[in-house]
Amino acid sequence: MTPASLSGPMSFSRPMGFSHIAIIGLGLLGGSIGLAIREFLADASTTGYDRDPDTRRRAATRGLVDKVCESSPEAVAAADLVIFCVPPGAMAEAAREIAGSVPPNAIISDVGSCKVSVAKALAAELPDNPVIPAHPVAGTENSGPDAGFAALFKHRWCIITPPEDANPALVARLSAFWEALGARVESMDAAHHDRVLAVTSHLPHLIAYTIVGTASDLEEVTQSEVIKYSAGGFRDFTRIAASDPTMWRDVFLANKDAVLEMLQRFTEDLTALQRAIRVEDGDALYEHFTRTRAVRRSIIEQGQDDARPDFGRGDH
Amino acid sequence: MTPASLSGPMSFSRPMGFSHIAIIGLGLLGGSIGLAIREFLADASTTGYDRDPDTRRRAATRGLVDKVCESSPEAVAAADLVIFCVPPGAMAEAAREIAGSVPPNAIISDVGSCKVSVAKALAAELPDNPVIPAHPVAGTENSGPDAGFAALFKHRWCIITPPEDANPALVARLSAFWEALGARVESMDAAHHDRVLAVTSHLPHLIAYTIVGTASDLEEVTQSEVIKYSAGGFRDFTRIAASDPTMWRDVFLANKDAVLEMLQRFTEDLTALQRAIRVEDGDALYEHFTRTRAVRRSIIEQGQDDARPDFGRGDH
Numbered sequence: 069m070t071p072a073s074l075s076g077p078m079s080f081s082r083p084m085g086f087s088h089i090a091i092i093g094l095g096l097l098g099g100s101i102g103l104a105i106r107e108f109l110a111d112a113s114t115t116g117y118d119r120d121p122d123t124r125r126r127a128a129t130r131g132l133v134d135k136v137c138e139s140s141p142e143a144v145a146a147a148d149l150v151i152f153c154v155p156p157g158a159m160a161e162a163a164r165e166i167a168g169s170v171p172p173n174a175i176i177s178d179v180g181s182c183k184v185s186v187a188k189a190l191a192a193e194l195p196d197n198p199v200i201p202a203h204p205v206a207g208t209e210n211s212g213p214d215a216g217f218a219a220l221f222k223h224r225w226c227i228i229t230p231p232e233d234a235n236p237a238l239v240a241r242l243s244a245f246w247e248a249l250g251a252r253v254e255s256m257d258a259a260h261h262d263r264v265l266a267v268t269s270h271l272p273h274l275i276a277y278t279i280v281g282t283a284s285d286l287e288e289v290t291q292s293e294v295i296k297y298s299a300g301g302f303r304d305f306t307r308i309a310a311s312d313p314t315m316w317r318d319v320f321l322a323n324k325d326a327v328l329e330m331l332q333r334f335t336e337d338l339t340a341l342q343r344a345i346r347v348e349d350g351d352a353l354y355e356h357f358t359r360t361r362a363v364r365r366s367i368i369e370q371g372q373d374d375a376r377p378d379f380g381r382g383d384h
Numbered sequence: 385m386t387p388a389s390l391s392g393p394m395s396f397s398r399p400m401g402f403s404h405i406a407i408i409g410l411g412l413l414g415g416s417i418g419l420a421i422r423e424f425l426a427d428a429s430t431t432g433y434d435r436d437p438d439t440r441r442r443a444a445t446r447g448l449v450d451k452v453c454e455s456s457p458e459a460v461a462a463a464d465l466v467i468f469c470v471p472p473g474a475m476a477e478a479a480r481e482i483a484g485s486v487p488p489n490a491i492i493s494d495v496g497s498c499k500v501s502v503a504k505a506l507a508a509e510l511p512d513n514p515v516i517p518a519h520p521v522a523g524t525e526n527s528g529p530d531a532g533f534a535a536l537f538k539h540r541w542c543i544i545t546p547p548e549d550a551n552p553a554l555v556a557r558l559s560a561f562w563e564a565l566g567a568r569v570e571s572m573d574a575a576h577h578d579r580v581l582a583v584t585s586h587l588p589h590l591i592a593y594t595i596v597g598t599a600s601d602l603e604e605v606t607q608s609e610v611i612k613y614s615a616g617g618f619r620d621f622t623r624i625a626a627s628d629p630t631m632w633r634d635v636f637l638a639n640k641d642a643v644l645e646m647l648q649r650f651t652e653d654l655t656a657l658q659r660a661i662r663v664e665d666g667d668a669l670y671e672h673f674t675r676t677r678a679v680r681r682s683i684i685e686q687g688q689d690d691a692r693p694d695f696g697r698g699d700h
Binding site for chain 2: 263267273299357378
């Protein structure tokens with residue numbers, strides 16, 4: 069491609085990139101965004117801030133952003149995109165801290181797992197800026213400044229939940245940003261997002277946290293036995309039950325209604341299977357267990373999980 | 385080591401190996417045992433049988449055993465160890481088929497996930513043989529004659545549940561067999577086994593089957609959305625919910641009492657967390673979510689799971 073073609077008509081339809089991105093919160097998500105920008109958007113510069121001094125030090129050592137700042141106003145001072153990567157319950161305070169320091173044309177976004185409450189908090193604290201919330205559906209059970217890596221968003225979906233009056237050009241800019249980081253982008257209403265994620269993420273975490281707790285509290289089966297024989301299925305649940313407790317506390321509080329509704333449906337279904345076991349209705353059990361296989365197949369076909377047996381765990 | 389030392393006093397304490405092992409049922413477990421014997425116990429010969437002709441053909445093509453027989457009496461005719469690798473509900477019939485054909489000194493064992501009911505069925509059908517049930521706590525979500533591999537038992541535990549009057553020399557022989565295949569062996573009472581596995585394996589499968597069903601049945605969230613955003617946690621559950629439906633139907637029927645009791649405790653714990661969400665008790669949620677992290681750490685420390693984030697899934 070010649071330089072001439074870069075300035076040709078095609079370039080007008082390509083959304084303008086960001087030149088300076090500020091990342092507030094330098095844990096798994098914030099750190100991964102910083103590393104991914106360095107890898108995939110090398111022209112953009114990054115600043116970052118975390119309220120934990122230890123995290124700031126680690127972030128500087130790992131080079132998660134070009135410059136780790138000592139305050140969030142300093143980090144956002146020259147930004148055209150600010151991404152909040154803090155737990156849902158900390159969004160309002162983090163946004164309040166930069167009010168008055170952030171340039172008024174900077175897009176405000178985030179990576180929170182709940183969108184209605186976070187969108188409301190960001191818009192309330194930063195009324196002069198365009199707020200376009202987003203949620204990359206990606207993560208691991210690890211957290212903190214050492215957990216991030218540049219490829220976290222590759223092949224994962226990022227859901228953008230623009231408010232009704234959002235400027236389509238800004239939405240396109242943010243979408244292009246996430247696509248550059250390797251994600252596929254989908255746009256939806258914040259309330260719908262919260263219902264979808266209640267079932268694909270929040271309920272699974274709640275169930276996993278519950279069963280790991282149940283297994284730890286038994287009297288007649290020892291903790292040591294639970295751990296030794298965990299390869300029978302239990303160990304799968306312990307992974308997501310090792311996720312960041314602060315973030316997940318906030319998620320359940322912020323998306324309370326949708327989570328409680330999905331939990332109600334889950335409990336009904338569990339009660340039906342419980343009854344099938346009690347009355348020894350083998351046909352009902354068999355029918356249910358056959359149906360659930362197809363879902364796994366679709367997830368693998370669509371590139372959302374590893375096709376190898378046992379997630380391709382290293383011990384095979 | 386010189387040949388002389390092999391026949392020295394030490395060799396008397398080493399349990400005698402098996403010279404001919406018959407495997408009834410050539411799916412994931414049976415196939416893996418056959419392949420592991422070829423790799424780790426090359427002196428032993430193996431025969432196998434499966435009631436499904438297609439499975440027998442695939443087993444012969446893959447070489448899961450030295451000889452695939454057309455009947456189970458033929459497969460066990462010269463065996464000193466018979467291992468039943470069929471679903472718990474099929475054990476009695478499979479045992480009945482070989483009664484009268486199996487040599488009376490052959491040890492009868494199995495790989496069933498429930499031990500009280502299976503032990504009873506095997507002892508009733510084969511009263512003249514020593515019955516020593518076993519359960520290798522290993523597997524993947526795949527089933528059938530193409531699913532097995534020789535390393536399945538490496539670093540996994542195999543639980544042996546000898547009856548009270550079992551001959552210790554035979555128990556030692558069976559233990560040595562499983563250790564040769566790479567497993568670590570533990571011995572316990574069959575009833576205790578069934579309670580331990582109810583929590584480390586059966587309950588997790590029931591919960592996973594339930595939540596995958598719940599997610600598939602929602603009206604306002606489409607199946608396509610559930611699949612797209614499954615990386616938020618849901619996809620982890622779909623793996624074990626893709627396990628063999630026949631086997632799992634049988635497990636829940638065979639271990640009904642222990643499963644229902646563990647389910648009762650799980651439901652109580654889930655109700656407590658549900659209440660904490662409803663009354664917005666963030667401290668209770670945080671406390672619970674912090675506690676469950678330690679269990680994951682122990683599982684990894686004890687080599688029962690992959691330490692890499694996200695199970696080391698291939699997409700990182």
